[in-house]
Structures are given as structure tokens and as C-alpha cells.
Amino acid sequence: MGSLRRVVPGVGPVVLMVAAASALLAPAARGGPAAVPVPFTQDPTMPNAVITIPSPGQVVSNVYQGGSLNLTVTGTATDTNLNNWTLDYGAGASPSSWTTIATGTTPVSNAALGTWQTGSLANGTYTVRLQVWDKAGTRSVVTNTVTLANFTVSQNVLQFNGSTGGTVTYTSVVPFTLTETLVVKNEQGQVVRTLVSLERGPGSYQDSWNGRNDGGALVPDGPYFYVATATPGAAATTITVD
Numbered sequence: 001m002g003s004l005r006r007v008v009p010g011v012g013p014v015v016l017m018v019a020a021a022s023a024l025l026a027p028a029a030r031g032g033p034a035a036v037p038v039p040f041t042q043d044p045t046m047p048n049a050v051i052t053i054p055s056p057g058q059v060v061s062n063v064y065q066g067g068s069l070n071l072t073v074t075g076t077a078t079d080t081n082l083n084n085w086t087l088d089y090g091a092g093a094s095p096s097s098w099t100t101i102a103t104g105t106t107p108v109s110n111a112a113l114g115t116w117q118t119g120s121l122a123n124g125t126y127t128v129r130l131q132v133w134d135k136a137g138t139r140s141v142v143t144n145t146v147t148l149a150n151f152t153v154s155q156n157v158l159q160f161n162g163s164t165g166g167t168v169t170y171t172s173v174v175p176f177t178l179t180e181t182l183v184v185k186n187e188q189g190q191v192v193r194t195l196v197s198l199e200r201g202p203g204s205y206q207d208s209w210n211g212r213n214d215g216g217a218l219v220p221d222g223p224y225f226y227v228a229t230a231t232p233g234a235a236a237t238t239i240t241v242d
Helices: none
Strands: 002-008 012-018 048-053 070-078 082-091 099-104 108-117 124-134 139-148 152-155 168-174 178-186 191-200 203-209 224-231 239-241
Touching: 048 108, 048 124, 048 139, 070 082, 070 099, 070 124, 082 108, 099 108, 152 224, 168 178, 168 191, 168 224, 178 203, 191 203
Parallel strands: none
Antiparallel strands: 002 012, 048 070, 070 108, 082 099, 082 124, 124 139, 152 168, 168 203, 178 191, 178 224, 224 239
16 A cells, blocks of 8 residues: 655645555455444534523513513523533623523423522522533523512511501512502401502612501501502503512
């Protein structure tokens, strides 16, 4: 067998083997072991990773989600030779750490990828990320940065005595300008006191109830609960928190 030496500029010498006709016989024909073909798949395309909801810059808020603090993240995670995908989120526009929302090994096409539970998170900027890998280890990544802006109300005590000057304080976190109504109801669902009914800008507000009704009289002992309603605008859905 002879050889032909060829130099490719910038690459270095390449040796091309030129075999005699007798050497081109299959190994089995010469008494050697038979050649075993090794199948392989060529996959030049990148995995498809798309986040549809939330969209880039979207304001994620329970005010726009009928009161729900959970957001269904939808999108696409596909590839002809899909291996797996991961959906996660992190705080800020460039997160230093990530929390997993969902993972999968089957393709998802313009459908639900997972549920992002936002109830325990502070309002602010977050980034939602989708990573998709194929069987060759090739990865596609898409990130959408969003603003979390939930409306919440909490109370500082579960029991108090209004006859001795005790009060309960309700703290409202208002993420953007909206109209808030905060009332106290008795066990029968009747409104005994209206604490707030006005437009508020973004911020944290505290409103106290002293155990008296709208007429100034102490209400009877028993269970009472608050109901907060937020309406961001005439075209938006009103939500109730209780």
C-alpha cells in the first residue's frame, strides 16, 4: 500500500492512503474478522426552546389572574432527538441561583410546562428560564425577565379584646395603582365595618380595626374575618382576598 501526502494550509499534513486493488477486499474475504457497521444519527438542528407565558416584560400579578398566586408557564420544548428539559426561575435580571419549577423528558409543544408558585415570593424582578437538551448534549436556552406584582393582605393577630382597647392591624401590599376595599364581616357574612374604600398607589398600607361597627358600637364576641377587594381598572377583573 502506498500513500499520498497532502498539505492543507493552516491544518498541517494530511496522509491519504492509496490501496492496491487486492487490499480493497473485505476482511472476511481475506480470512480476517468481518466488519461491523456502527449506526449513527446526524442532528445538526438546535433543540427548540420557547416560553410563551410569561412573555418578556410581563407583569405577573394575582390581580390579573383572578386572585391566583400560581402562574401556568406555557411554551415549547422539542427536538427530534430530545433528551430532557428544565424550567426554573431566579431573582433579578441575572440570577445567581435558580429554583426548579418543572422538568421533563417528553416534548411539549405550545402547552403547559409547569406551575410557578409565587405566593411565598417578594414582589420584584424575576427571570424564568427554559433549557432543552438533545441526546448529543446540545442545549438551547431561553430566558424571559418579568415583574412579580402580587396584591396581598395580612393581619398581625388572630384574637384581641376591643373592650380594653385592643386592635387588629391589616397590612395591604399594593403593587400598582388600584382601588382597594377592605371590610370586616361577621360569621353570617354581613359587613360590620368598612375600613377602606379608595384608590391607592404602590406601597404598603396599614389599617386597624378596634372591634367596633360602622356605627361605633362594639360588636358581639365571636369570629370575624376580613375581605379585601382590588380593582386595577374598569377593564380589569376584580379580585377578592380573605
